[in-house]
Amino acid sequence: MHQLVERIQEQDIRALARAITLVENDHEDKLQIMQDAYRIRKNGMYIGLTGSPGAGKSSLVNRLISHIRKEGKTVAVIAVDPTSPFSGGALLGDRVRMNEHFIDDGVFIRSMATRGSLGGLARATKDALRLCDAFGFDVIIVETVGVGQSELDIMKIVDTTALVLTPNSGDVLQIFKAGIMEIADLFIINKADLPGVGKLRALLRELVHITKSAEHQTPIVKTITTENQGIDTLWEKLQEHHDYLYRTTEGEKRREERHQLEVLELIRDEIWRDVYQFVQIQPEFNRKLVNSDPYKQAVDWYYKWKKEGR
DSSP: OHHHHHHHHTTOHHHHHHHHHHHHTTOTTHHHHHHHHHHTOOOOEEEEEEEOTTSOHHHHHHHHHHHHHHTTOOEEEEEEEOOOTTTOOOOOGGGGGGGGGTTOTTEEEEEEEOTTOOTTSOTTHHHHHHHHHHHTOSEEEEEOOSOOTTOOGGGGTOSEEEEEEOTTSOOHHHHHOSSHHHHOSEEEEOSTTSTTHHHHHHHHHHHHHHHOOSSOOOOEEEOBGGGTBSHHHHHHHHHHHHHHHHHSSHHHHHHHHHHHHHHHHHHHHHHHHHHHHHHHTOHHHHHHTTTSOHHHHHHHHHHHHHHTTO
8 A cells, every 4th residue: 555655656647546446445444545645745726616516517627627737737626426325326427528638647537426425525535635636736626516505515625615606596595595605715607698697796796795804805707618718717716715825824724624624534434433343243233223212222332332442
């Protein structure tokens, strides 16, 4: 595993793909891989694109990749797709919209299925982002699965969160609802050739006026991906926000908060894995689950688990 991460540092794309597969499948050496990768982090530019299904996120990412590549920067894209609750499979369709970049050595695109995870991301998304950063990509874009008002995990792993909206996507109450509107560092009105752009822009301006900080005001960008319009302005605003983060203390503050959350999540996952393995090897526990009080069983077996020094 040490050699695998060394190959990633040497920009071996096959090693990167292999490492992401291992962490996605929760390999027993996952923590060792991530520990080694963290030591060689490069702190690239982390961008998150989120929004409801059909907002045009994938097409927008496709145009953005082209624009960034013209500046000579390398780009990694982690695109999250929904998993079927019945078959467990996923149609990784986001990659189809980005197929023009498949033969570009400066672009890496990885699709991930949610596998039941909520929040718009897959469980291994943040690990994949870390590995792409260790590889040395200049810009890493995370595209979430289509999300609702309370799926906010994207803000926990990226520096800049861009929320993609479309005209006529909701009334004034929808716009001002707390949740996803509050995490946006940048608003994108995509499909801006449709009716209703003026009304949506006015509502967003009002929201920005109410919630703006003293140092940074959330920009609103209009884009039309079918005509490649507004992409240059979007990239400019993304860079401005990144510069603002690391010109002030806000960027380091956000990364410190993310690291704290990550440590707590890792501890939680390891505890859950130990408890689950303990339960699986206890036939007595599984027999008692039938027609039992689940709360009493949970408490009794938790204390039994603790007494055995787990």
